[in-house]
Amino acid sequence: MSIRAEEIVFPTEAGLYCAPGGFHVDPLRPVPHALVTHGHSDHARPGHGTVTATRQTLEIMAIRHGEDFADSRRIAEGPMRIGGVTVSFHPAGHVLGSAQVLIAPDQGPRILISGDYCRSPNPVCQPFEPVACDVFVTEATFGLPVFRHPDPLAEMARLIASMAEFPDRPHLVGAYALGKAQRVIALARAAGHDRPIAIHGALKRLCDYHVEQGIALGPLVPATEPGDAQLILAPPSAFASPWVQRFRDPVLAYASGWMAVRARARQRRIELPLVISDHADWPQLTATIRELSPQEVWITHGAEDGLLRWCEIEGIPARPLRLVGYEDEAE
Amino acid sequence: MKAFARLLERLAFTAGRNAKLTILSHYLAATPDPDRGWALAALTGTLDLRQVSPSLLRRLSGERVDEQLFALSYDFVGDLAETIALIWPETPVADPTPEVPLSQAVALLRETGKLSLPAAIAAMLDRLTPPERLAFLKLATGNMRVGVSARLARIALAQAGPRSVEEIEEIWHGLEPPYLPLFAWLAGGERPAAAALAPFRPVMLSTPVSSDQLAGLDPADYLAEWKWDGIRVQAVAEGGQRRLYSRTGEDIGAAFPDLVEALEFEGTLDGELLIRRGAEIAPFADLQRRLGRKAVSRAMMHSHPAGLRLYDVLTWRGEDLRPLPLAERRARLEAADFPGGRIDLSPILPFASWDELARLRADPPSPVIEGVMIKRRDAPYLAGRPRGPWFKWKHDPMVIDAVLLYAQSGHGKRSGFFSDFTFGLWQGEDLVPVGKAYFGFTDEELRELDRFVRRNTVQRFGPVRQVAPLLVLEVAFEGLNRSARHRSGLAMRFPRISRIRWDKPAAEADRLETLQAML
Structure with missing residues (x-):
């Protein structure tokens, strides 16, 4: 007799749990066995017994939380037998090392947990791989039809144009330390900006790691000694700290999908909002659901009401998991 | 329309006056006629366009987008024109249509009859990119809100060309959008005759x-x-x-x-x-x-x-x-x-x-x-x-000793510094906010104030910090009005921080009654 999807995977206090496999996916609190989709800190927390993830995600966790972030680690490679299910990891196109987790019971529905994902070309990570599944567990960070991320190169062109228009003003770009910062650097390089780019200390180790992994970022200098670097990257939190005071009359920019909404940019007092996102936008979310054509859609976090309504219109069974603890600000 | 949309966006997010002037003068220098003239008129509020009502816009988007999805989106975005600009479905076009010039959008809003207006607006939205749609909808609703006065626009014209702002002011009031004779003159052509009677003459200041x-x-x-x-x-x-x-x-x-x-x-x-x-x-x-x-x-x-x-x-x-x-x-x-x-x-x-x-x-x-x-x-x-x-x-200004209550960080040269200060006066055991000041202090004092705010923050509200009520600021101001919009019932004119009273205990700051008595 076939087992129902809700009996294989369901939300618990600690996060999404796979009962026959005995593991959690991206748990919010310490658990015996965690499968981690990617290295963002709200998904990849320290203190678990065993962590199974891609090699790059494990290395990123070690960089962020120290080598002892878990009792043991297991590199996800090919199909793996975990408890009573077969598990495989597939690229999610979100950040370096990011993966979707496919859970296949011997009998019963195949459940694909996307983690955070993105379908736009991204020079700093492998592209999203569509995987056939019966239940698609999707994020919905940008699950409203107002979110249509523009071409990131066009956004970069706006930054380059502003640097030309205000050659004497340093341009400070707020960018999340893992993924977004390296993507912004790669975009700047692709747009022909080959001068040194200054980076905040909090970005250094992750930038170095990307370079070690074969992703060219060009010349980087510390923001404390920027020389004549006009482009400076920092985690957004640095904008509220005295760190900013070292720059004379800076243009504050911020690279995030949220910058599509003006009120969000104003709230942060951003002068140059750059709509550059590592998450699927509305057309990508809906196109992915159409492409995978699952029997059911589960929505983990984000603007689930919008995506639920779309599924209702399309006649696709969908339900929200209402997982809390994943921050949309991590964009 | 693309350049105009970029211009509006840059102006909307730029607080500094000099940065606004740079953006505006670059736009005026780089944009061909007649679009730059229409843009100038739109920014300075001298453009007489058919006003499109919010209800018409809602109806148009209702024909294209599911009502629930629209409501969820509007709720999130908070601005009708912006929501429609972002949510309007892209119509796939075989070959990329040529860019819509601003003058064409202006002509649509000037000349289209009431009955054909809805269809014309929808057809225009179909042809535009999201930023252009927002610019067009702002034009159509007459709601630019980019902080550009006619005066600032004239200074930008002076920066973009060889004429002084006084010379431009002398002829400004005789001119009509799209200001072709004005731009021809700025490019070295003949000075437009001050066509209008009773023109403005630049004023002498002290x-x-x-x-x-x-x-x-x-x-x-x-x-x-x-x-x-x-x-x-x-x-x-x-x-x-x-x-x-x-x-x-x-x-x-x-x-x-x-x-x-x-x-x-x-x-x-x-x-x-x-x-x-x-x-x-x-x-x-x-x-x-x-x-x-x-x-x-x-x-x-x-x-x-x-x-x-x-x-x-x-x-x-x-x-x-x-x-x-x-x-x-x-x-x-x-x-x-x-x-x-x-x-x-x-x-x-x-x-x-x-x-x-x-x-x-x-x-x-x-x-x-x-x-x-x-x-x-x-x-x-x-x-x-x-x-x-x-x-x-x-006259010497009026002064009052107030207590620093909240601080917010500034823009541009003051990025990263808490430079906008809200202060209050005692009323019984409470401190009632009475005003806000952004200047009056030296750069050195700004650094000291910034340090004080960071060390004494008790609560954060987004970009605003509430500080422990410890620091007394001597606030100078030019006058006082009654105001229903302020909790204290009073509004100061031109308040600035004249001295930082590091020496004075907050309990000895002035009371609200003292300020009321100055009325």
Whole structure:
């Protein structure tokens, strides 16, 4: 007799749990066995017994939380037998090392947990791989039809144009330390900006790691000694700290999908909002659901009401998991 | 339309005046006619377009987007035009359509009849990219809100070309969008004839002076008069055309038809706009009630009648008097007759020494006087703010000791510094916010204030920090009005931080009653 999807995977206090496999996916609190989709800190927390993830995600966790972030680690490679299910990891196109987790019971529905994902070309990570599944567990960070991320190169062109228009003003770009910062650097390089780019200390180790992994970022200098670097990257939190005071009359920019909404940019007092996102936008979310054509859609976090309504219109069974603890600000 | 959309977006997010000017002057220099002229008109509010109602826009988007999805999105975005710009479905087009010029969007909003307007707007939205859609919808709803005054636009024009802002102001009011003759002139062509009668002439402004600086000057070289606390205006009547301009050249006549009607002369006069009831001059707050209106009621004109108190004359019966010395201009003004009681001359103050003038300044005959003006007898009427011929010698400001309550970080040069300060006064055991100040301190003091805020933050509200009520700020201000919009019921004019009282305990700061008593 076939087992129902809700009996294989369901939300618990600690996060999404796979009962026959005995593991959690991206748990919010310490658990015996965690499968981690990617290295963002709200998904990849320290203190678990065993962590199974891609090699790059494990290395990123070690960089962020120290080598002892878990009792043991297991590199996800090919199909793996975990408890009573077969598990495989597939690229999610979100950040370096990011993966979707496919859970296949011997009998019963195949459940694909996307983690955070993105379908736009991204020079700093492998592209999203569509995987056939019966239940698609999707994020919905940008699950409203107002979110249509523009071409990131066009956004970069706006930054380059502003640097030309205000050659004497340093341009400070707020960018999340893992993924977004390296993507912004790669975009700047692709747009022909080959001068040194200054980076905040909090970005250094992750930038170095990307370079070690074969992703060219060009010349980087510390923001404390920027020389004549006009482009400076920092985690957004640095904008509220005295760190900013070292720059004379800076243009504050911020690279995030949220910058599509003006009120969000104003709230942060951003002068140059750059709509550059590592998450699927509305057309990508809906196109992915159409492409995978699952029997059911589960929505983990984000603007689930919008995506639920779309599924209702399309006649696709969908339900929200209402997982809390994943921050949309991590964009 | 793409360049216009980019312009609007940059202006909307840029707070600094100089940065705004750079963006605007670059746009004006780089954009071809007639689009740049239409953009200029749109920004300065001189474009007369068909106004599209929010309900029409909602109806149009309702035809394209699921109602629930629209409601969820609108709720998130918070602005109707922005929501529609972002949510409008992309229509796949076989070959990329050529870019829509701004002039075409303007023509649509100027010329389309009411019945065909909805379909025309929808068809236009289909052709535009999201940023262009937002720019178009802002045009259509007449809601630019990018913080560009006509004055700022004229300064940008001056920066983009070889003409001074004063030269541009002289001809500005005779011009119509899209301003082709203006741009041709700025490119080196012929100066457009000041087509309109009663144009604005650039105003002469003064610089502040202290008693120490006055000591080095000979009182015999100067005339003095009261500095009235109204609004400096230029009243022009030429060939039956009458206009009232602010000192930055905005036509404010629509708000003061009673005064405009009384401009029964032929010439250009410089004076102070005041509310006057017979001989009594009303406080600035009364004048404020009549500002910024598109139309004014009979009752308001009756209860708050506008008057003009004259300082100077620029032209008279076709003759340009600006090159004459002040003493001669004043004589011409005194020889003229202004019947009707709304217009009179600001009196000349008799004084032989600066001490004598100081005594007059200390005890003015009306509370609506904010100091004295000191002007060289032999100075011509010069455009702009030349240093020397005209001084303003204001009263000492009012001051109050208040407690710092909240701080917010600034923009541009003040990025990363807490530089916008909200302060309060005691009422019983509580501190009531009474105002906000952004300046008055030195760069060094700003660094000290920033450190204080960071060390004493008790709570954060987004970008705003609440600080422990420990630091006393001496706040100087120019006047005080009653205000229903402020919790304290009072609004200060021009408040700034005059001193940081590191030495004074917060408990000894002033009480709200003290401020109320200053009214």
